[in-house]
Amino acid sequence: MTSVGRQRAILVTGGAGFIGSHLVESLLARGDHVTVIDNLSTGRLSNLDAAHATERSSDGKPRLRVIVRTVSDALPTMDPREFDEIYHLAAAVGVRLVIEEPIRTIETNVHESSAILRFAAEGRVPLLLASTSEVYGKSAKTPFSEDDDVTYGPTTLSRWSYACSKAIDEYLALAYHAQHRLPVTIVRFFNTVGPRQVGRYGMVLPRFVKAALRGEPLEVHGDGSQSRCFCDVRDTVPALIRLVADGQHAGRVFNIGRDTPISIRSLAETVLKTLGREAPLRFVPYEEAFVAGFDDLLVRQPDLRRVRAAVGFSPSISLEQTIRDIAAEFRVRPEADAPDLARPGAASRATASTQALPGTSGGRL
Numbered sequence: 001m002t003s004v005g006r007q008r009a010i011l012v013t014g015g016a017g018f019i020g021s022h023l024v025e026s027l028l029a030r031g032d033h034v035t036v037i038d039n040l041s042t043g044r045l046s047n048l049d050a051a052h053a054t055e056r057s058s059d060g061k062p063r064l065r066v067i068v069r070t071v072s073d074a075l076p077t078m079d080p081r082e083f084d085e086i087y088h089l090a091a092a093v094g095v096r097l098v099i100e101e102p103i104r105t106i107e108t109n110v111h112e113s114s115a116i117l118r119f120a121a122e123g124r125v126p127l128l129l130a131s132t133s134e135v136y137g138k139s140a141k142t143p144f145s146e147d148d149d150v151t152y153g154p155t156t157l158s159r160w161s162y163a164c165s166k167a168i169d170e171y172l173a174l175a176y177h178a179q180h181r182l183p184v185t186i187v188r189f190f191n192t193v194g195p196r197q198v199g200r201y202g203m204v205l206p207r208f209v210k211a212a213l214r215g216e217p218l219e220v221h222g223d224g225s226q227s228r229c230f231c232d233v234r235d236t237v238p239a240l241i242r243l244v245a246d247g248q249h250a251g252r253v254f255n256i257g258r259d260t261p262i263s264i265r266s267l268a269e270t271v272l273k274t275l276g277r278e279a280p281l282r283f284v285p286y287e288e289a290f291v292a293g294f295d296d297l298l299v300r301q302p303d304l305r306r307v308r309a310a311v312g313f314s315p316s317i318s319l320e321q322t323i324r325d326i327a328a329e330f331r332v333r334p335e336a337d338a339p340d341l342a343r344p345g346a347a348s349r350a351t352a353s354t355q356a357l358p359g360t361s362g363g364r365l
């Protein structure tokens, strides 16, 4: 371990992503040195602009290092004993991406998690593993509690490959805890929203906000009666940090999110009302939006008792505030929906403390 005094060294995979970049900012604000590994497949270096602005320590040395590489390519060049904590967020994410690229989804999620767990176990470094409410599958039980049974559709529906790949990650993490005493904590994110989230992989709120700002139809899948609970990332991140810092939650699984459901139709209407815009809602059957036989859940709501008891989790940012902040970001950065890899010259925009390693910035997935 390298922490000197209160300064800790933290590794964040997927740190240029939506949740990861907010986490990196908070860790830097705590005074930590942060190393990010991200292959920019869905993340963006520009997500770390605010982090870069605050990273210098009093001696002028950078506290943020960004390695543009896939996790499993970067780890062999690193020593786990350099780190006090690891947050593993890198994954193939988003309904659209998961359906269109199932091989990439399964291989990324399982392979990269396996690599980071082995790495963490070598140094017995406390690790937080990002999982998902999708792990519950299509169980009809409400709300979802951490120890509930899970129910998936058939393997012929690739839609469930994301859930299963994340469930394998959980099994593997818990196995490392049991067999190697790795202090690993698992968080199952429910719908997490906020500035920097992009809509192009199927995330609903940025899609709605963008359409509302452009006066284009808001595309609602199905009849819009399905409900979800949305939690602002800026409420979520402090809880992640506390779950690891407490040092008491190894081997445990936590739901994290908000437990106030809203139907997707109401969400679309709330976006229009909050932004003072008018645009039609366009209802698109699931088969048209995704693939034939696409299963969606009518309700997805977390039981939050465990995370409340552990870290006093109490989200406070309203949905309307989140919508306004996402809209403000789109107005300032209209290109905010594009991943770095889709834009020419991404690697050359790397900052002084960013290592864009030759031949790997695109990443093998």
Ligand SMILES: NC(=O)c1ccc[n+]([C@@H]2O[C@H](COP(=O)([O-])OP(=O)(O)OC[C@H]3O[C@@H](n4cnc5c(N)ncnc54)[C@H](O)[C@@H]3O)[C@@H](O)[C@H]2O)c1
Pocket: 013, 014, 015, 016, 017, 018, 019, 020, 037, 038, 039, 040, 041, 042, 043, 044, 069, 070, 071, 072, 088, 089, 090, 091, 092, 093, 108, 112, 130, 131, 132, 133, 188, 189, 190, 191, 192, 193, 363, 364, 365
């Ligand atoms: N946002 C949500 O609502 C939500 C819900 C459930 C679970 N999660 C989980 O939270 C984590 C973060 O998700 P997010 O919403 O910030 O998505 P994101 O796509 O913004 O972040 C994922 C990051 O991982 C990076 N990445 C992907 N594969 C990689 C690889 N092989 N090597 C290195 N980097 C790689 C991407 O470039 C991206 O920056 C993921 O594990 C996801 O499964 C998020």
